[in-house]
Amino acid sequence: KQEVTQIPAALSVPEGENLVLNCSFTDSAIYNLQWFRQDPGKGLTSLLLIQSSQREQTSGRLNASLDKSSGRSTLYIAASQPGDSATYLCAVSGVDNQGGKLIFGQGTELSVKP
Amino acid sequence: KAGVTQTPRYLIKTRGQQVTLSCSPISGHRSVSWYQQTPGQGLQFLFEYFSETQRNKGNFPGRFSGRQFSNSRSEMNVSTLELGDSALYLCASSLNPGTTEAFFGQGTRLTVV
Numbered sequence: 001k002q003e004v005t006q007i008p009a010a011l012s013v014p015e016g017e018n019l020v021l022n023c024s025f026t027d028s029a030i031y032n033l034q035w036f037r038q039d040p041g042k043g044l045t046s047l048l049l050i051q052s053s054q055r056e057q058t059s060g061r062l063n064a065s066l067d068k069s070s071g072r073s074t075l076y077i078a079a080s081q082p083g084d085s086a087t088y089l090c091a092v093s094g095v096d097n098q099g100g101k102l103i104f105g106q107g108t109e110l111s112v113k114p
Numbered sequence: 115k116a117g118v119t120q121t122p123r124y125l126i127k128t129r130g131q132q133v134t135l136s137c138s139p140i141s142g143h144r145s146v147s148w149y150q151q152t153p154g155q156g157l158q159f160l161f162e163y164f165s166e167t168q169r170n171k172g173n174f175p176g177r178f179s180g181r182q183f184s185n186s187r188s189e190m191n192v193s194t195l196e197l198g199d200s201a202l203y204l205c206a207s208s209l210n211p212g213t214t215e216a217f218f219g220q221g222t223r224l225t226v227v
Contacts, residue, residue, distance in 0.1 A: 031212040043118075043204055044218040051213075089157070093212040100145050100162035100211025101170045107156070 002027045004092060006105035013080055014113050021075040021108045023090035028068050030092045034102070035064050035075050038087045047088075048075070080112045116141065118207050118219035126225045132193040135222045139186050139207030146188040147216070148180060151202040160203075163188055164211050195226045 003026045013019055023033070032051045036044040048057045048064040050073070056065040063076040073090060087109045091102040119138040127133050139146050147162040147170075159172040163182035180190040186207075192199055202223050206216040 034216060036218070041202075041223070043120075043220040044206075046215055046217055049215045091157075091216075093216075095212070100147050100164060100208070101159050101172075102147070102149075102157075102206070102216060103159070104149075104157040 002030075002092060002094065002103045004090060004103050004105040006088075006090060006108050008108060009106065010109040010111075012111040012113065015080060015082060017080050017112075018076070018078050019080055019110075021077070021088050021090075021110070023073040023075070023105055025071045025073075025092050025103075027094075028071055029095050030068065031095055033064075033066055033073050033090060033092050035062075035073075036089045036091065038089060038107070040087075044089065077110075080110075082112050082114050085110055085112050118205055118217050120203075120205050120219035120222050122222060123220065124223045124225075126227060127195050129195055129197060129226055131195050132191060133195060133224060134189055134191045135203055135205075135224075137188045137190075137205030137207075137219060139188070139205075140217055143207040143209055143217075144186050145208045145211040146182055146186065147206045147208075147211075148188070148190050149204045149206065150174075151204060151221070152200075157204070160190065162211060169211060192224075197226050200224060200226045 035047040050066040061078040087107045089107045091104045148160040162170040182188045202221045204221045208216045
């Protein structure tokens with residue numbers, strides 16, 4: 001059974017700092033891994049999708065890496081801003097007929113202080 | 115291009131009632147999945163539909179059901195509501211299940227009193 005863990009559960013940093021969020025999963029049989037952002041009471045905003053054959057993806061100040069064999073992914077946020085404050089979730093999708101089912105971690109609540 | 119639309123945004127129901135939530139996926143997307151989000155359990159998978167067929171179902175009681183129409187719009191129904199069903203219900207759509215990016219709606223906040 002796939003389990004996804006995110007560390008730390010909460011993180012507070014001063015504005016301008018670079019930071020890394022961690023995500024680990026127990027079963028390496030995945031189609032892809034996706035990072036999301038969630039603002040309080042809102043839906044999820046997709047940040048980055050990494051296919052199982054890829055090692056990393058970049059979008060602006062965000063860079064996500066994937067090491068499928070070790071069951072790990074990291075989300076790197078450069079030059080953090082107060083607007084980055086949100087909960088960050090990672091999710092993996094299974095293979096074959098489990099492909100449409102996303103398994104989520106519990107999230108990392110990020111607070112960026114001005 | 116319109117995103118994933120969920121209606122209604124907020125609902126208050128009484129224990130024992132039933133409720134129907136609606137999700138319109140991004141145009142051209144045929145895969146729709148539903149998730150329940152609560153503070154204690156986080157995001158949990160409910161079910162997934164592709165081309166009007168349920169492909170996967172999560173570990174929820176039979177009171178939770180869903181369907182998908184020929185235009186890919188999906189509905190989920192919860193019967194005999196319990197206090198514990200209070201949650202944010204999120205719908206996601208994608209082109210193909212699992213292999214492409216999933217996009218989420220803003221969710222329906224259900225409160226059972």
